[in-house]
Amino acid sequence: MQLEHAINFDDIRTLARKRLPRIAFDFIDGGVDGEAGLARNRVAFDRYKLLPRYLVDVENRRQTVNLFGHDYASPFGISPMGIAGFFRPGADLMLARAAARFDIPYIMSSASCDSIEAAMALAPKTTWFQIYGTRDPHITLDLVRRAKALGVRVLLMTIDTPVMGKRERNVRNGFRRPMKMTPSVILQGLSRPGWTWRYLTQGGIPMMENWRPYAVEGASANAIADLYGEQTPAPAQTWSILEQVRKAWDGPLVVKGVMHPADALKCLELGANGVMVSNHGGRQLDSAPGSIDMLPAIADAVGGRMEILVDSGFRRGSDVAKALCLGAKAAFLGRPAMFGVAAAGETGACKVIDIMRQEIGLLMGQLGWINLDRAGPDSLLDLLDLRMGRN
Numbered sequence: 001m002q003l004e005h006a007i008n009f010d011d012i013r014t015l016a017r018k019r020l021p022r023i024a025f026d027f028i029d030g031g032v033d034g035e036a037g038l039a040r041n042r043v044a045f046d047r048y049k050l051l052p053r054y055l056v057d058v059e060n061r062r063q064t065v066n067l068f069g070h071d072y073a074s075p076f077g078i079s080p081m082g083i084a085g086f087f088r089p090g091a092d093l094m095l096a097r098a099a100a101r102f103d104i105p106y107i108m109s110s111a112s113c114d115s116i117e118a119a120m121a122l123a124p125k126t127t128w129f130q131i132y133g134t135r136d137p138h139i140t141l142d143l144v145r146r147a148k149a150l151g152v153r154v155l156l157m158t159i160d161t162p163v164m165g166k167r168e169r170n171v172r173n174g175f176r177r178p179m180k181m182t183p184s185v186i187l188q189g190l191s192r193p194g195w196t197w198r199y200l201t202q203g204g205i206p207m208m209e210n211w212r213p214y215a216v217e218g219a220s221a222n223a224i225a226d227l228y229g230e231q232t233p234a235p236a237q238t239w240s241i242l243e244q245v246r247k248a249w250d251g252p253l254v255v256k257g258v259m260h261p262a263d264a265l266k267c268l269e270l271g272a273n274g275v276m277v278s279n280h281g282g283r284q285l286d287s288a289p290g291s292i293d294m295l296p297a298i299a300d301a302v303g304g305r306m307e308i309l310v311d312s313g314f315r316r317g318s319d320v321a322k323a324l325c326l327g328a329k330a331a332f333l334g335r336p337a338m339f340g341v342a343a344a345g346e347t348g349a350c351k352v353i354d355i356m357r358q359e360i361g362l363l364m365g366q367l368g369w370i371n372l373d374r375a376g377p378d379s380l381l382d383l384l385d386l387r388m389g390r391n
Contacts, residue, residue: 016339021188032165037282041313044290053368068252077105079334080130085113085206087342098349115209133237160257261301274307299327317359324375
């Protein structure tokens with residue numbers, strides 16, 4: 001299959017699988033433990049059905065959404081994903097350019113290979129920035145300082161990685177620090193010569209540019225990766241780090257990884273402007289509920305006092321429509337975007353965005369929405385409530 005023949009995200013995933021060695025593909029595709037959380041993220045959407053309204057003039061539909069005071073062309077964006085450059089050199093900047101082309105948010109991870117400075121130079125209006133708490137809080141706060149100096153519009157702080165989940169595919173494949181060239185890894189590389197040639201000619205493990213300022217001068221990519229591993233995760237961090245980030249950052253602040261209504265209220269109390277309901281794409285706690293499962297309770301708890309975003313498991317325009325009906329302002333894609341850029345670079349990333357944009361447009365026409373203000377409970381049927389006789 002060629003990229004131009006891909007019509008959905010399953011096709012994009014297949015293309016990426018044909019290009020990447022298993023060790024790389026599984027890093028993107030995998031979850032933790034038995035990967036029940038991965039399946040749950042998808043199954044959770046089946047609880048809800050969309051209710052169409054007909055004989056509505058839907059010829060001129062607009063999917064524009066306003067997020068933190070700025071209009072974007074569609075109600076979805078690209079989630080932060082670390083070490084994208086391992087899967088294709090320059091992938092972070094390819095994602096940034098693709099998002100800018102379609103006028104949707106791209107959230108650069110602080111664990112990216114390209115730097116936030118480079119991304120802002122290319123796509124200043126659509127690039128947001130995500131950070132983690134670090135064992136040395138001065139690094140966290142310096143990342144905030146850099147984002148502020150660059151004029152980043154929105155800052156996200158991820159809180160759902162106090163410890164790293166047991167990612168069994170990575171363990172089996174030998175994807176860990178330091179990475180060893182075992183016979184299995186070598187055979188995988190030989191099976192994907194194009195990827196392997198690019199990896200070797202680009203110098204092997206990519207540099208984590210956002211972390212270069214915190215290493216000794218002239219540090220190698222391996223040394224910087226080790227520094228990142230020493231600083232994250234930071235299991236001793238508490239709400240105080242969010243208070244410090246809020247004090248240092250005067251723009252919109254979103255807390256990512258919120259799954260409990262009480263935590264959402266705590267974020268609101270500490271001055272956050274939004275939360276991203278997320279179970280880290282099923283990559284942290286395998287027994288966690290799906291993000292869409294917790295979205296209604298969190299929306300009810302905050303009562304419109306902050307903006308709600310959501311990610312984990314979004315694969316269809318109907319998924320996004322359901323999230324909007326349940327109280328989210330926008331949904332974010334992780335794996336599909338990474339598979340797109342891994343399969344075909346910036347063109348692949350654009351393909352992913354265009355597929356989702358077109359699906360949302362079609363859904364709006366079917367549902368009788370001329371704009372996203374129409375999204376709400378009137379367009380949604382909760383099968384669980386129906387089975388239990390709740391109105």
